[in-house]
Amino acid sequence: MSKMIKGHSERSNLTEWLSYLENLHSVEIDLGLKRIAAVAKNLSIAFPKSTVITVAGTNGKGTTCAFLENAFLARNLTCSVYSSPHIERFNERLRLNKSEVSDNALVSAFETIEAARGDISLTYYEYTTLAALLILTAEQPDVIILEVGLGGRLDATNIIDADVAVITTIDLDHQSFLGNTREAIGFEKAGIMRANQVVVVGDTNPPSSLARHATDIGAKPYFREQSFTIEQANNNTWHWRSSEYTFSALNGCQVPQDNVATAIMVLHLLADKLTLSLNSEFLNQIIAETKVAGRMEKFTLDCDVILDVGHNPQAARYLASQLQQLNYPKVHAVLGMLADKDASNTITPLLPAVSHWYVGTLNAPRGREAKNIVESTQIDAAKVNCFDNVSQAFKMAKQNAKATDLILVFGSFYTVAEIRRLLV
Structure with a gap:
């Protein structure tokens, strides 16, 4: 220097x-x-x-x-x-x-x-x-x-x-x-x-x-x-x-x-x-x-947790293919997204794989409200809960997930960063 x-x-x-x-x-x-x-x-x-x-x-x-x-x-x-x-x-x-x-x-x-x-x-x-x-x-x-x-x-x-x-x-x-x-x-x-x-x-x-x-x-x-x-x-x-x-x-x-x-x-x-x-x-x-933080990054708590920064339709299609191979009994998805992302087409590929959705408002620049994300998608209302932030969403997912289940955290770098701080 x-x-x-x-x-x-x-x-x-x-x-x-x-x-x-x-x-x-x-x-x-x-x-x-x-x-x-x-x-x-x-x-x-x-x-x-x-x-x-x-x-x-x-x-x-x-x-x-x-x-x-x-x-x-x-x-x-x-x-x-x-x-x-x-x-x-x-x-x-x-x-x-x-x-x-x-x-x-x-x-x-x-x-x-x-x-x-x-x-x-x-x-x-x-x-x-x-x-x-x-x-x-x-x-x-x-x-x-x-x-x-x-x-x-x-x-x-x-x-x-x-x-x-x-x-x-x-x-x-x-x-x-x-x-x-x-x-x-x-x-x-x-x-x-x-x-x-x-x-x-x-x-x-x-x-x-x-x-x-x-x-x-x-x-x-x-x-x-x-x-x-x-x-x-x-x-x-x-x-x-x-x-x-x-x-x-x-x-x-x-x-x-x-x-x-x-x-x-x-x-x-x-x-x-x-x-x-x-x-x-x-x-x-x-x-x-070669493994990268926030890219299909796996942690094991009471159940497995995977963090992925995927935030667009192509990334979601890859996630869906990986979940199919992993074959967990139930997948609990914790989601937070930015307002300028295509929530509908990002979530659609994952709908068949996810048992329950926990959608949090992303408290970040250009962050999107949880309710707004859900309204723009085809998520079954019976399978979704909205939260003020993704940390609350993750907490509820942990309470509901069984030991054999998977919690998937995705949707934004901000989403992964907030939850990763709780795990590392």
Whole structure:
């Protein structure tokens, strides 16, 4: 951190800085790269010594990043991951070699940005992304993984020209910002592509806008089902194949298998550059290590509890498929959602699997009232109770669930964060 210039500020700690940043810009989400790019230029942000990977997609970004991170660290490379949002602590958003960034490093970065931005107004996300990039400019790890916050083309992370772009899945979410069709959303995600740059697409049925944009700009795409495939085998194992390599007898995953397959393609493409030795034994080691907080995260109390940050229809369909495999006698769903999410189409895939619903008002920015969630869905009135908050909803679910049942907590990062604090 010695490369950073400290400036005078009345804000002396991280909490005060984050409170300041929340009210700095006129709107919470204001997509565009002009403001952040101008300040980044003033800060001389650059990564000449690092291999940079940018990861976009509707779902699966966090687990893809985690698998890559574990693989790089296992091969003795230094690796940093920038992601958002966090679950419990803001510091979770930036980690270097699995260690969360310190309060002091963030405060120092914020002070430097404040001195450099002049009269340029920045959103909370732009400001905090710049802080991460500034810290990484000083650190210069071997690999930097940047998880896109929203969309891709106009997301703050896209001021960086990455060496590899990754697009996990495309589905409907954030329609007010990204468009109402998969084609429109695909175009926004495709904005992280660069000419002559490798891009890995994990979606098994990608919108045509992705391939079209890759052709238009001269990117080098590797599409699932074309450049790489997976094949289920016996005893819960599977094979990963490309035109050059096959990794056989891979074990079952604790995170979505599709995201692991996408991450393996990235590792394969970077193997020569980063001197990565890949084989099935190594990949199974990383598969065993990779689990992510709030992604099908299991706790056992009087009964099993699973936390999942899924908050859109695609994520709900995945949850429904997992519940079918787990086959609990009864599932008690604790739900809290944001007002701008599609509650009806998110809940619908789970209706056959859930025995009872405990819907809480989400006490967070853009939080949605429990009654409003229920009114917009097809939940049977006899199977639902509404609560002032998700903690009360969880308490009632615990009282009603038997030892053989499952409590599923989902719907938002905020929902998972509130309940996870009660469990950890």
